[in-house]
Amino acid sequence: MKAWVLRAPGGPQAFTLEELPIPAPRPGWVRIQIKAFGLNRSEYFTRIGDSPSVELPRVLGIECVGVVDAAPGSDLVHGQKVAAMMNGMGRQFNGSYAEYTLVPRTSVFPLETQLSWGRLGALPEMLQTCNGSLHLGLGVESGETLLIRGGTSSIGLATLALARAMGVRVWSTSRSQAKVQMLLDAGAERVFIDQGQLREAVRERAPGGVDRVLELIGASTLKDSLQCVRPGGVVCMTGILGGQWVLPDFEPMMHIPSGVRLSSYSGGSSDIGPDTLQRYVSLIESGALQIQTGTLWDFDQLIEAHRAMDANRSKGKMVVRLA
Numbered sequence: 001m002k003a004w005v006l007r008a009p010g011g012p013q014a015f016t017l018e019e020l021p022i023p024a025p026r027p028g029w030v031r032i033q034i035k036a037f038g039l040n041r042s043e044y045f046t047r048i049g050d051s052p053s054v055e056l057p058r059v060l061g062i063e064c065v066g067v068v069d070a071a072p073g074s075d076l077v078h079g080q081k082v083a084a085m086m087n088g089m090g091r092q093f094n095g096s097y098a099e100y101t102l103v104p105r106t107s108v109f110p111l112e113t114q115l116s117w118g119r120l121g122a123l124p125e126m127l128q129t130c131n132g133s134l135h136l137g138l139g140v141e142s143g144e145t146l147l148i149r150g151g152t153s154s155i156g157l158a159t160l161a162l163a164r165a166m167g168v169r170v171w172s173t174s175r176s177q178a179k180v181q182m183l184l185d186a187g188a189e190r191v192f193i194d195q196g197q198l199r200e201a202v203r204e205r206a207p208g209g210v211d212r213v214l215e216l217i218g219a220s221t222l223k224d225s226l227q228c229v230r231p232g233g234v235v236c237m238t239g240i241l242g243g244q245w246v247l248p249d250f251e252p253m254m255h256i257p258s259g260v261r262l263s264s265y266s267g268g269s270s271d272i273g274p275d276t277l278q279r280y281v282s283l284i285e286s287g288a289l290q291i292q293t294g295t296l297w298d299f300d301q302l303i304e305a306h307r308a309m310d311a312n313r314s315k316g317k318m319v320v321r322l323a
């Protein structure tokens with residue numbers, strides 16, 4: 001099979017297209033013929049050498065959609081449509097930047113849908129992350145105001161759509177004036193230009209603070225996000241777009257205002273059940289839930305797709321298709 005292999009950290013050109021053996025079937029594991037896969041920042045961090053636990057060489061890719069090719073001793077049948085994500089995929093063992101992958105049954109979600117592979121490929125990891133952030137991390141309720149920091153990211157845009165569908169009022173951010181209209185068109189009630197300090201602008205609109213903040217920029221803006229929330233409100237750390245993982249000089253009693261809660265969502269495929277994923281996929285297929293997604297790439301364009309990720313040209317989830 002053809003696979004993009006990362007042998008050493010580097011720029012987008014660090015990936016090499018190689019011929020590898022198709023992985024041998026194994027009880028408890030599912031071999032998937034990959035039809036499409038979403039690109040994730042996690043793969044970017046691994047590519048640049050920021051994931052020390054990932055041993056190279058490795059075929060990256062933490063999610064895919066496709067059809068079951070072999071599933072000895074399992075309830076899945078040959079040809080069945082599935083998604084797979086996480087649980088070591090593309091990190092502890094070879095992942096989805098390939099024509100086939102072999103993953104544990106526990107990472108596989110059967111799906112019934114007529115969505116194109118390109119559209120379906122955008123969904124599994126993105127929906128898992130947004131669903132987990134909204135419900136487990138933030139506990140957001142209908143009628144509340146949610147500020148999404150890093151709003152133009154694929155996770156930011158998808159969370160905006162899911163939150164709006166729940167009746168949540170969404171405020172969003174970008175560093176770029178040129179992306180404001182895109183966020184308004186996607187349903188944001190307000191858009192802030194984020195240069196790292198939002199407290200004053202947010203408090204002008206909501207003097208008591210907003211109900212929830214989804215923090216996708218990371219440690220570099222976290223202290224400021226904590227200042228944007230009302231007592232009893234929640235800030236959930238889900239992303240590290242700013243590249244700063246550690247919060248230096250953090251004094252909890254000084255930096256967390258009284259009554260404000262700090263939470264996180266680090267993701268896992270078991271956080272979203274197969275029924276929930278299927279429900280979202282069906283809502284998207286029917287048009288009841290609309291999520292803006294980014295560019296669709298062909299398999300041989302992987303390097304160009306990573307260049308687009310480096311340059312923040314994505315405007316939503318990027319997908320590579322094989323079918």
Ligand SMILES: NC(=O)c1ccc[n+]([C@@H]2O[C@H](COP(=O)([O-])OP(=O)(O)OC[C@H]3O[C@@H](n4cnc5c(N)ncnc54)[C@H](OP(=O)(O)O)[C@@H]3O)[C@@H](O)[C@H]2O)c1
Nearest residue numbers: 041129152153154155174175239240241242265266267312
């Ligand atoms: N916890 C989990 O389970 C989980 C799962 C998936 C992803 N994530 C994380 O969620 C975050 C979003 O991922 P994604 O794939 O949705 O990202 P993405 O679509 O690639 O995000 C692109 C956007 O990020 C913003 N950005 C890039 N560099 C930035 C910087 N230095 N400072 C501020 N903003 C910056 C840009 O927005 P503007 O140019 O508009 O400002 C750009 O439009 C990532 O940190 C990712 O690791 C977490």
